Amino acid sequence: MSSLTIECSKCGARHTLEVPQSVNAAADPELKERVRSGALFTWSCPHCGTLNLLNFPFLYHDPSEHLMIVLSETPLGAEGVPEGYTGRQVRTPGDLIEKVKIFDAGLNDLLVEMCKFVTCQELKKEVPMRFVRLDGADGEMTFTYPEGGEMQLVAVGFNVYEDCAGILRRNPHIRESVTGLATIDQAWLSQFFR
Numbered sequence: 567m568s569s570l571t572i573e574c575s576k577c578g579a580r581h582t583l584e585v586p587q588s589v590n591a592a593a594d595p596e597l598k599e600r601v602r603s604g605a606l607f608t609w610s611c612p613h614c615g616t617l618n619l620l621n622f623p624f625l626y627h628d629p630s631e632h633l634m635i636v637l638s639e640t641p642l643g644a645e646g647v648p649e650g651y652t653g654r655q656v657r658t659p660g661d662l663i664e665k666v667k668i669f670d671a672g673l674n675d676l677l678v679e680m681c682k683f684v685t686c687q688e689l690k691k692e693v694p695m696r697f698v699r700l701d702g703a704d705g706e707m708t709f710t711y712p713e714g715g716e717m718q719l720v721a722v723g724f725n726v727y728e729d730c731a732g733i734l735r736r737n738p739h740i741r742e743s744v745t746g747l748a749t750i751d752q753a754w755l756s757q758f759f760r
C-alpha cells in the first residue's frame with residue numbers, strides 16, 4: 567500500500583488514502599474486480615459526497631495470462647517484463663480498465679485498436695472508442711463513444727476482427743514493433759494506418 571494525498575475536486579477538502587500499488591489478478595480476484603469495475607479509482611468525498619476520480623501508479627499482473635499492465639503517466643522502459651509476457655503501459659485508469667476487459671475476453675488488443683479505427687472510418691466519425699464487451703454467442707463486439715453528451719454504443723461483427731487479424735498476419739512488422747511495455751492505442755496505430 568502507498569499513501570495518496572488527494573483534494574476533493576468540488577469542496578477542496580484534503581484526504582490521505584491508502585491505495586494498493588499492484589494486484590496479482592490470479593491470487594486476488596476481489597481486488598481485480600475493483601480494478602475492472604473502476605471502483606479502485608474512485609473516491610467519494612466524506613464532506614460533500616462528490617465522486618472523485620483517482621489516478622495513481624499501479625501494476626496489474628495476471629500470471630495465469632502472462633500479462634503485465636502498468637498504469638503510469640511517465641514513460642517507462644521495458645525493464646521488468648518477464649520473458650514471454652505481454653507488457654503494456656497505459657496512462658489513465660480508463661485505459662487500464664479497457665485493457666483488462668480486452669484481455670479477459672481473450673482478444674488481442676492490437677486487433678481491437680484496428681477494429682476501432684475501421685469502425686470510426688465506417689461511421690465517418692473521429693471519436694475515442696472504447697471496447698466494452700465481447701458477446702460470447704456470436705462474437706459480436708460492443709464499443710462505446712461519446713456523442714452529444716451521451717455514450718453511444720456500436721456493435722461490431724467478429725468478421726471485422728478476423729479481417730484485422732488477416733491484415734496483421736500480412737504485416738508482421740506491426741506485431742514485431744511491439745516490445746517491452748508497449749502503449750497500444752490509436753496514436754500507436756496511426757504510425758501504420760492513416
Ligand SMILES: [Zn+2]
Binds near residue numbers: 578579612615
Ligand atoms: Zn468534497
